[in-house]
Amino acid sequence: xxxxxxxxxxxxxxxxxxxxxxxxxxxxxxxxxxxxxxxxxxxxxxxxxxxxxxxxxxxxxxxxxxxxxxxxxxxxxxxxxxxxxxxxxxxxxxxxxxxxxxxxxxxxxxxx
Amino acid sequence: xxxxxxxxxxxxxxxxxxxxxxxxxxxxxxxxxxxxxxxxxxxxxxxxxxxxxxxxxxxxxxxxxxxxxxxxxxxxxxxxxxxxxxxxxxxxxxxxxxxxxxxxxxxxxxxxxxx
Numbered sequence: 001x002x003x004x005x006x007x008x009x010x011x012x013x014x015x016x017x018x019x020x021x022x023x024x025x026x027x028x029x030x031x032x033x034x035x036x037x038x039x040x041x042x043x044x045x046x047x048x049x050x051x052x053x054x055x056x057x058x059x060x061x062x063x064x065x066x067x068x069x070x071x072x073x074x075x076x077x078x079x080x081x082x083x084x085x086x087x088x089x090x091x092x093x094x095x096x097x098x099x100x101x102x103x104x105x106x107x108x109x110x111x112x
Numbered sequence: 113x114x115x116x117x118x119x120x121x122x123x124x125x126x127x128x129x130x131x132x133x134x135x136x137x138x139x140x141x142x143x144x145x146x147x148x149x150x151x152x153x154x155x156x157x158x159x160x161x162x163x164x165x166x167x168x169x170x171x172x173x174x175x176x177x178x179x180x181x182x183x184x185x186x187x188x189x190x191x192x193x194x195x196x197x198x199x200x201x202x203x204x205x206x207x208x209x210x211x212x213x214x215x216x217x218x219x220x221x222x223x224x225x226x227x
Contacts, residue, residue: 032215043116043203043218044155051212089155091216098143098162098209100216104154 002026004092006103013110019077021106023090026071031093035064035075038087038105047088048075080110114138116219118204124225125194133189133222137206144187145216146179147203155203161187162209194226 005024013019025033030052036044050057050064050073057064063076077084087107091100117136125131137144146158157171161181172178176194181187191198201223205216 031212034215036218041223043118043220046215046217049215093214097160097168098207098214099145099157099160099168100214102155 004103010107025092029093029095036089118219135187135204141206143207143209145205
């Protein structure tokens, strides 16, 4: 069964620091690789997504780095803020269906 | 436009009762997904509808769980004879189901508590 391995499970960062979350996937499907942000009591919200033919995408303080040959992608949060404290999920498309496989989540806490 | 809408937002029920959870996807999205999220855990896939195709039920944990999608839009997830272990947040998502452009968008979820 296809998996997405996400690390770390939890992360504590000082305000203004850089938060880095990594994911490794297994399949070769061509579709967007998204990151979701989830606050307590809310559903996951799309944060940023990247196509697999692009190596990096930046939106404000959030950057996805994509390494197709290594089948890895990561989320970088620059100048991390306490308001970024949330759980982050990566997801990988699957071959032959429109389903996605989700990582197990990373709980980020940014200290003020 | 409007996002994915789920109702109710909270549901408290007694063990053994049946519950129905509703999901209204984003207009024009042909794919609809149900997930279960236990407290502090990840997303557990339950079922997936795509257009008029037979649903992918491979994630349903038992035959007490079923779902239907009427008219290719609204979906209802039904849990029969609820058990305490069914307590979780049930999330619905929808997507355009286009090759190369299939990002899922989630609703706020229904928090189910089985007493």
